[in-house]
Amino acid sequence: MKRHTKLLIFVAMLLCAIGLISTNSKTVQATYLNGNDYTDMCKRYVKVVKTVKVYKVRTGTCEANNHFKYYGKLKKGSHVWISRWLMSTGGGWVIINDGKYYSTRRTFFFAVNPHGYNRANWYKRIA
Numbered sequence: 001m002k003r004h005t006k007l008l009i010f011v012a013m014l015l016c017a018i019g020l021i022s023t024n025s026k027t028v029q030a031t032y033l034n035g036n037d038y039t040d041m042c043k044r045y046v047k048v049v050k051t052v053k054v055y056k057v058r059t060g061t062c063e064a065n066n067h068f069k070y071y072g073k074l075k076k077g078s079h080v081w082i083s084r085w086l087m088s089t090g091g092g093w094v095i096i097n098d099g100k101y102y103s104t105r106r107t108f109f110f111a112v113n114p115h116g117y118n119r120a121n122w123y124k125r126i127a
Helices: 002-023 035-039
Strands: 042-048 052-058 067-074 079-083 093-096 107-112 123-125
Touching: 035 079, 035 093, 035 107, 042 093, 067 107
Parallel strands: none
Antiparallel strands: 042 079, 042 123, 052 067, 052 107, 079 093, 093 107
């Protein structure tokens, strides 16, 4: 009788384990940040007065997982739209214009001031 009881308990525990595993096996989809949400905040139209580096950013699942890749330089005399805030992952401004600097669901462009992360001396406000 003891052998039968142990077998019954083992089968019951096995069924419970299979039930728990199957309820936790739901696939989790990573939702990425949207690059268009970053550029929606670009409300200030400026003229660049000092050349700054530009990075192309591919969004991650959170702001800390964004991937920055050097893209080029934003030259003196260019006109772009910029955001009014500094990103928490580092000093710089989100930029956009009609041509070269665009945004998609997974990318946007980020300008970095080499003269100080919180200094806005690289642009002159137009509008």
